[in-house]
Structure formats: structure tokens, C-alpha cells
Amino acid sequence: MSCQEVCEFLDAYVDKELDVFTSSQFDRHLTECAACRAKYDQYQQMHDSVRVHMEYFPASEEFVQKLRAQLHQSGRRPAENIRRSWFPQWRVWAMAASVVAVLLLTAVLLRMVRRPSSSDVLAEEVVSSHIRSLLANHLSDVVSSDQHTVKPWFSGKLDFAPLVKDLSSKGFPLAGGRLDYLDDRPVAALVYKRRQHTINLFLWPSSASNSRPRTLTIRGYNVVHWTHSHMAYWAVSDVNAGDLGEFAHDLED
Amino acid sequence: MSEEIWNKRAGREVRKIDHELFERTVLPYINSAHNLARWLTRNEHDAEDMVQEAFLRALRSFDTFTAGRDARAWFLTIVRNSCRTWHRQYRSHETSMEWDMDAQPAVTAWSDPEAVLIKNANSQLIRRAMEQLPFEYREILILRELEELSYKEIAQIVEVPLGTVMSRLSRARKELYIRLGQPTGEMGV
Numbered sequence: 001m002s003c004q005e006v007c008e009f010l011d012a013y014v015d016k017e018l019d020v021f022t023s024s025q026f027d028r029h030l031t032e033c034a035a036c037r038a039k040y041d042q043y044q045q046m047h048d049s050v051r052v053h054m055e056y057f058p059a060s061e062e063f064v065q066k067l068r069a070q071l072h073q074s075g076r077r078p079a080e081n082i083r084r085s086w087f088p089q090w091r092v093w094a095m096a097a098s099v100v101a102v103l104l105l106t107a108v109l110l111r112m113v114r115r116p117s118s119s120d121v122l123a124e125e126v127v128s129s130h131i132r133s134l135l136a137n138h139l140s141d142v143v144s145s146d147q148h149t150v151k152p153w154f155s156g157k158l159d160f161a162p163l164v165k166d167l168s169s170k171g172f173p174l175a176g177g178r179l180d181y182l183d184d185r186p187v188a189a190l191v192y193k194r195r196q197h198t199i200n201l202f203l204w205p206s207s208a209s210n211s212r213p214r215t216l217t218i219r220g221y222n223v224v225h226w227t228h229s230h231m232a233y234w235a236v237s238d239v240n241a242g243d244l245g246e247f248a249h250d251l252e253d
Numbered sequence: 254m255s256e257e258i259w260n261k262r263a264g265r266e267v268r269k270i271d272h273e274l275f276e277r278t279v280l281p282y283i284n285s286a287h288n289l290a291r292w293l294t295r296n297e298h299d300a301e302d303m304v305q306e307a308f309l310r311a312l313r314s315f316d317t318f319t320a321g322r323d324a325r326a327w328f329l330t331i332v333r334n335s336c337r338t339w340h341r342q343y344r345s346h347e348t349s350m351e352w353d354m355d356a357q358p359a360v361t362a363w364s365d366p367e368a369v370l371i372k373n374a375n376s377q378l379i380r381r382a383m384e385q386l387p388f389e390y391r392e393i394l395i396l397r398e399l400e401e402l403s404y405k406e407i408a409q410i411v412e413v414p415l416g417t418v419m420s421r422l423s424r425a426r427k428e429l430y431i432r433l434g435q436p437t438g439e440m441g442v
Contacts, residue, residue, distance in 0.1 A: 015422075053379055059283045059304065064280070152400075152402065
């Protein structure tokens with residue numbers, strides 16, 4: 001790669017938008033050319049400084065409330081008029097009550113049926129998902145070691161924002177992320193590496209209270225499960241249980 | 254916007270729309286929307302007007318939004334278009350990129366790294382420098398530096414090819430850095 005090309009690709013490199021090949025060529029040029037290296041350092045420094053200091057203007061709480069109120073108002077009025085004209089009010093309530101009762105009953109029954117081993121079944125499911133991701137060579141939909149690339153990729157694809165941590169300093173570099181389906185819902189799957197091993201970290205919102213990491217072994221794979229801040233975490237890998245425990249510990253920090 | 258106008262424009266058409274779903278889809282991005290509008294209009298009052306207008310537009314076209322699509326990009330596109338219309342209407346006399354800054358090579362402005370010596374940019378300086386930049390530069394900088402969107406997402410929102418995103422962002426940054434590098438008194442273009 002020439003110095004001219006380095007200039008051209010500087011922004012894409014800073015933004016981690018270069019493909020792997022061009023990026024590695026860029027890296028190589030920087031190690032060989034002191035002038036470009038200096039230019040890049042300064043550019044990166046400037047870029048970081050601007051990003052840190054650029055103000056963010058969130059919407060005020062009152063403004064959001066106002067939007068919300070207008071939304072509800074615009075939706076409710078016409079619907080009420082229609083309903084009243086052909087359906088007596090009490091019947092609506094009676095119907096609503098019976099629907100709620102049926103739903104409650106169903107929920108209770110489902111819980112009773114599922115209770116015996118729902119956690120074990122889920123652990124099995126997690127391991128299968130891990131194996132499938134390796135077999136199908138479908139590890140990542142977004143390939144990046146940058147948490148600021150991986151995290152935004154999930155927005156709009158999930159109804160929650162997964163916590164994406166960079167653990168490369170602890171020896172668990174981030175490799176990417178993808179969508180998966182577990183426990184009857186779409187979940188975030190983050191891919192980390194430990195030397196040659198792959199760690200899949202599955203996470204999704206959970207109503208369970210906080211729990212400490214618990215390790216199990218299923219079909220030769222180590223699985224660690226914990227709950228934190230209303231998120232369920234499942235880490236699964238073929239690395240040894242000690243390493244995986246360390247991984248869970250670093251994530252929790 | 255007054256309440257009557259809101260109801261008149263929204264009330265009849267939105268009957269069939271699932272308001273809760275709309276709220277869950279759009280409200281998570283209300284801060285992103287406000288932030289973008291605030292930087293593009295450069296004042297709070299107009300920013301809120303723009304977000305409110307975009308919110309209403311989004312509600313009206315919510316039936317064309319398919320679940321699973323990137324809701325943030327969808328909503329920010331609407332916000333951005335509202336701001337652009339507003340800008341054309343009220344700020345058309347300002348520097349614009351209509352004469353095609355994109356066509357110029359982005360490299361030249363950064364030929365000399367010494368041109369920019371400032372290392373500790375502060376937020377006030379950045380705001381002043383940003384406010385002097387054309388609309389097209391501001392939007393791309395906010396979408397990238399604050400919203401951390403990918404080039405692909407930006408291309409979708411700003412409705413330009415990927416290559417243009419790259420070169421425009423490059424130029425926008427250099428224009429910004431050069432302004433930040435100038436002593437406070439001489440910030441004029």
C-alpha cells in the first residue's frame with residue numbers, strides 16, 4: 001500500500017470499515033512508514049478527542065411525555081366512539097375479564113408443565129446452539145472485534161440492547177455477534193475467542209433475580225449460567241471450566 | 254404544533270395502527286432523533302418541532318414499516334428528511350453543498366498534519382466549529398461520531414452511495430479539525 005492510499009483509507013481505517021485484507025495491508029504500511037504512522041496517530045487522537053467532547057442532546061423528559069400523551073390521545077378517541085355505538089360497555093369488560101382469566105390459567109398450567117427441568121432443557125438448548133454455530137460455520141453475522149460496531153448492529157433486531165464488553169485485555173477478544181433463537185425468543189449471541197477456542201455468550205432479558213455463575217458440563221462442553229440486572233447469561237465453550245469461570249467473572253465486573 | 258392540528262392530521266388515519274407497538278418501536282430512538290435534530294437545526298425549539306413532526310410522519314407511515322427492519326435507521330431517515338426540508342425553507346442562504354464538494358479529492362486537506370495542532374478540543378469549541386459546517390457535513394458527523402452508525406446505515410439514511418459516505422465523512426472531519434485548529438478569534442471561514 002502506498003502513502004497516498006493510506007491517506008485515502010485513513011477514515012475507513014479509523015472507523016474499522018476496511019475489509020480484513022486492506023486493513024492488514026494498512027497495518028503493515030504503518031509499521032514500515034514512520035511519516036504515515038505519525039499522521040495516523042495524530043488523526044486518531046484528534047478523532048478520539050472530538051468524539052469524547054462532542055455534546056449529546058437527549059430529549060427532555062417533559063418532551064417525551066408530551067409525545068407519548070399526544071400519541072395516546074390520537075389513538076384512543078376514534079376507537080372508543082366506534083365501540084360504544086355497537087357494543088355495550090359492560091360486555092367489553094366481561095369479555096376482557098374472561099380473556100384475562102383464560103390467559104392466567106394457561107400461564108399457570110404451562111409453568112406447571114415446564115417446571116420440572118426447564119433450566120436443564122435450556123442448558124441443552126444452549127449447547128446445541130453452540131455446536132450448531134460451529135458446524136454450520138455460521139458464527140457471526142457481524143464480524144468485528146470492536147464493541148462499538150457489534151453493539152449497534154443489534155439495534156432494531158432485538159427488543160433489548162445487549163451489553164457488549166471488550167475483554168481482549170483479559171485474553172478474551174471479541175470476534176463478532178449474531179442473532180440466535182433460544183427459550184422461545186430471539187437472543188443476542190456474542191462470540192469471544194480464547195486462544196483457538198470459541199466461546200458463545202447468549203444473553204436475553206429475564207425476570208429472574210440476580211444469581212451467581214453456576215457451572216455445568218453437558219456432552220463435554222462447559223456451560224456457565226448466571227443472571228445479572230434482569231439479563232440471563234449463558235456462556236458455552238470447549239475451554240476448560242476454569243477459563244470459562246474467569247470469563248464469566250470478567251464479564252460481571 | 255398545536256394539539257388540534259395534531260389530532261386533525263393524525264386522528265383519523267391512525268385508527269388501525271397498533272399504538273403500543275409504535276411506541277415500543279420508535280421511542281427507544283427518541284434521544285437519537287432529538288440529538289440529530291438539535292445539531293441540524295442548532296436550537297432546541299426547532300429541534301423539538303422537527304422530532305414531533307417526524308414522530309407524526311412515522312406514525313402515519315408505520316403500516317409501511319416491516320417488523321425486523323432497522324427501526325433506528327428508519328426513524329432517523331424521517332427525522333433527517335424533516336430537518337432537511339426545514340433547512341431548505343429557512344436556511345437556504347447558508348453554505349450548502351449543492352455545488353458538489355464531494356467531487357473534490359478528500360486527501361488534499363489533510364496533506365499537512367501540522368495544520369492541526371489542537372489536541373484537547375473542548376465541547377464549546379466543537380459546537381462552534383460544527384455550527385459553521387454545511388448541513389451535509391453536520392449530519393454525517395453526528396450519525397458517525399455520536400450515533401456510531403456504520404457507513405452502510407449512514408448511506409441508507411442520507412441516501413447517497415457508500416463511496417460518497419466515505420469521501421464526505423473524510424472531508425467533513427478535515428473541515429472540522431481545521432476549524433478546531435484555528436485560534437478562537439479567527440474561526441470565520
